[in-house]
Amino acid sequence: MLNKKNLRHLMVAAAAAFAMPAMAQQNYAQDSATIKKIYDNALTSFESYENLRYLTKQIGARLSGSPQAAAAVEWSRQVMEDMDLDRVYLQPVMVPHWVRGDKEIGRITNSKLIGTADAPICALGGSVGTGEAGLSAEVVEVKNFEELEKLGKKNVKGKIVFFNRPFDNTLVETMGAYGGAVDQRGGGPVAAAKLGAVGVLVRSMTNDFQDVPHTGNTRYADGVAKIPAAAISTNGAEQLSKLLKNDPNLKFYMRMTSETLPDVLSYNVIGEIKGTERPDEIIVVGGHLDSWDLGEGAHDDGTGCVQSIEVLRLMKDLGIKPKRTIRAVMFMNEENGLRGGLKYAEEAKSKGEKHIAAIESDAGGFTPRGFGIEGSDAQLQQVLTWKPLLAPYGLHNIGEGHGGADIGPLKGQGTVALIGFKPDSQRYFDYHHTAIDTFEQVNRREVQLGAASMASLVYLLSEYGLNGTTAKAQK
Amino acid sequence: MLNKKNLRHLMVAAAAAFAMPAMAQQNYAQDSATIKKIYDNALTSFESYENLRYLTKQIGARLSGSPQAAAAVEWSRQVMEDMDLDRVYLQPVMVPHWVRGDKEIGRITNSKLIGTADAPICALGGSVGTGEAGLSAEVVEVKNFEELEKLGKKNVKGKIVFFNRPFDNTLVETMGAYGGAVDQRGGGPVAAAKLGAVGVLVRSMTNDFQDVPHTGNTRYADGVAKIPAAAISTNGAEQLSKLLKNDPNLKFYMRMTSETLPDVLSYNVIGEIKGTERPDEIIVVGGHLDSWDLGEGAHDDGTGCVQSIEVLRLMKDLGIKPKRTIRAVMFMNEENGLRGGLKYAEEAKSKGEKHIAAIESDAGGFTPRGFGIEGSDAQLQQVLTWKPLLAPYGLHNIGEGHGGADIGPLKGQGTVALIGFKPDSQRYFDYHHTAIDTFEQVNRREVQLGAASMASLVYLLSEYGLNGTTAKAQK
Known part of the structure; x- marks a missing residue:
């Protein structure tokens, strides 16, 4: 039935299609089909949930500098090594070592x-x-x-x-x-x-x-x-x-x-799929691997880590060859120093890397509501042209917003847009930084939906980039 | 900043304002302020949550025909009697009595x-x-x-x-x-x-x-x-x-x-605030008071009951005098017979009551996402003109949908629209009809937000009715 709502979506799509002089012509039907595949796969795979189980139950709390943080580094490295990615590597960083x-x-x-x-x-x-x-x-x-x-x-x-x-x-x-x-x-x-x-x-x-x-x-x-x-x-x-x-x-x-001990060597853990057409344009999707020493760091931020890995798994499993490079980054030391985020940005700058977007999941593994965009108005408008593709999955809340702590230091490097994944926020502070932030508080489907939401946006970013020309032309 | 989104909202509002020959002129600024008051009050009052605690922890499971179902009838009657409503009454209905x-x-x-x-x-x-x-x-x-x-x-x-x-x-x-x-x-x-x-x-x-x-x-x-x-x-x-x-x-x-015993006398429990201008036009907000005999009937449907009572409490507490009559109905026997819903509709018909809308909350006490409207297209369009007032509270998902089991029998009585309250659905079937549908699974804020969502829609319905003329004029 062609009701008003459908009609508006079509008009937005049509406007976007006519107004893309500097971009690849967007194929909404094909993108819609790909996104459906991403969701179908994510919602029927137990990979991300079982990864979370391992990270929380076998490793547990993993404050920077702790043996468990080292275990989490090695575990996430191994998980990504098994995924046949183009590159998996560690980025050394000295981190604070505080003990309770x-x-x-x-x-x-x-x-x-x-x-x-x-x-x-x-x-x-x-x-x-x-x-x-x-x-x-x-x-x-x-x-x-x-x-x-x-x-x-x-x-x-x-x-x-x-x-x-x-x-x-x-x-x-x-x-x-x-x-x-x-x-x-x-x-x-x-x-x-x-x-x-x-x-x-x-x-x-x-x-x-x-x-x-x-x-x-x-x-x-x-x-x-x-x-x-x-x-x-x-x-x-x-x-x-x-x-x-x-x-x-x-x-x-x-x-x-409690006391502060000398700094300890630790690592960001990075897995990468090289882009087929523009390998120099990088899209980051990440969470932080460290957690507080109470509980199990499930919602903060085990879910962000396993969702970021899941984005890469979905690409591989569905045979999607991203046009731009996708990196899953497990940042170290978000909680008490942000050293991993700072190191990542510093290295990116010194290597002259071109990041087009960075998405962070660090607000819990709850039902997705949308994304907050920290970038130019043109970039925001471009992401909004994708809303008809994302809203059917409950991603209604797309607008200006905060990217995330770990990706924050990338700000100002070229035209990079920082994007915060926004899950439902009601329960987050029931568990945040406590002994009860455990695996049991995480719903499998909510984590899966989050991973699929992030993967869908990453897919669109990898197909079309994010220079905002679409939106500029529309204005 | 006047961005595209604001502009669209304004245009919808303007269109609605110009196209209301048969309706009271809608005052968006005032409605917006009232809805803010409703949310502020609901989010800082513990009434609904403490009511839920009593219903689940002190009464517990309450299958039709059980002593606990009778206790729930008397408890909800007393709660509403204490609220200085215009009328609180029981509606007798014979219900099945199955025992495990x-x-x-x-x-x-x-x-x-x-x-x-x-x-x-x-x-x-x-x-x-x-x-x-x-x-x-x-x-x-x-x-x-x-x-x-x-x-x-x-x-x-x-x-x-x-x-x-x-x-x-x-x-x-x-x-x-x-x-x-x-x-x-x-x-x-x-x-x-x-x-x-x-x-x-x-x-x-x-x-x-x-x-x-x-x-x-x-x-x-x-x-x-x-x-x-x-x-x-x-x-x-x-x-x-x-x-x-x-x-x-x-x-x-x-x-x-298990066995089926003879039917038992039970009751729907009804509390009412009389409308000041059109008392004959009735808006129902309800949930079902019975539950399965396992667990505590928290999400199914204790939350729907306490939210419905909360709608009345918010009206009283904020001094809102609804123009149309508002009834909170605790339906009996949704789970295994629907006798309460059938009886309610039968009584409404025999008395010639004019219901303009009925809202049911029977999908759990989770974060609100929207409402499903089972009515004419014109009625749906009218509700959609209120979306700019509701979306800021996360109510994005407003569209055609299923009303609810208990209000279903009202269908076809005059122009009544059946409206299903739609909370987030991911966790509902983790608990539905089980021993683990307990108070502990309910988040206070999620229940409060649900009550505020329902109260806001009830307020708009009581102000403007729901004859769909706005939308007709807009077409």
């Missing part, structure tokens, strides 16, 4: 109301320890840095600063809520230490009310005392906040033996 | 290859039992009714027919895969019994590979022997199928003590 040490102890003490109660905490990544004896101090709660500044040294000195600004739950996309709260985690220790605080507690970065604390990186600054910093679970934060209202002189005891 | 009896036993026996092995089964709803001793017979596997017919009486008589057609995993929407497989569950026993089979095993209705069997209703026909019918878990089905290839004479032992 003993399981942390967090405890409310000296409370007039409840006496003593354990509170679930975990050291923030990069944090110094408390020493073997731990530290005990009164707590001062703030919601933001302005409140902290107002309190001033006299109210902060010798205390633990408790940053307790929650996620804004009214934001439909949870990434926005994270963005609005995470400054506390990154900037808390420096701001607190400047006022003489002895420790920091940060409310866990999640929409949910849980007993599990969420780790994540924090920062120190030269010339400012490095004080121990921990995340406290949201339930713990609620309890502590409630008590403090009537019991401002309670104390909090925290013990952490 | 003892936990079922399923066992592969007499296998040359493995000897004996338990296989997870559960009786299909409505099935007769096997008698205390159980039944043991050889198994014949088929993928569909055509295969069964070809086998004929000589190969089927005295045996258990094993329907083992899997879901088509290439379908992106899992509802389609369910629709393509569920004929085996409903029609299996009659087709098998006609050829002299003594029992039926049906592969569980799921995309996943699991040990948990999925129940669901089956049917018998007058004049055809009623033979026991069970679902077997997908892992069990895979094992049985594999064994049968090399071991066709193995036997299967099944024991079920």
